[in-house]
Amino acid sequence: MSLHLRTAVDKLKDHYIQHLIKTGLSKESENELRKLTLTELKNLINGY
Numbered sequence: 001m002s003l004h005l006r007t008a009v010d011k012l013k014d015h016y017i018q019h020l021i022k023t024g025l026s027k028e029s030e031n032e033l034r035k036l037t038l039t040e041l042k043n044l045i046n047g048y
Contacts, residue, residue, distance in 0.1 A: 009038060016041040 017033045020026040026033060026044060033041065 013038050013041060016045060020044060 013034075016038070017030060020028075020033060020041070021030060036044075
């Protein structure tokens with residue numbers, strides 16, 4: 001995977017994690033959320 005694509009995925013993942021934490025949609029810790037895939041994080045957000 002190219003460096004630019006990896007950076008973009010990481011930034012989007014960070015955005016989703018911060019959104020889940022700030023809105024209280026997830027009771028999991030940041031470390032637990034980091035273990036999830038981008039698709040899993042997106043599904044958590046879309047499920048609420």
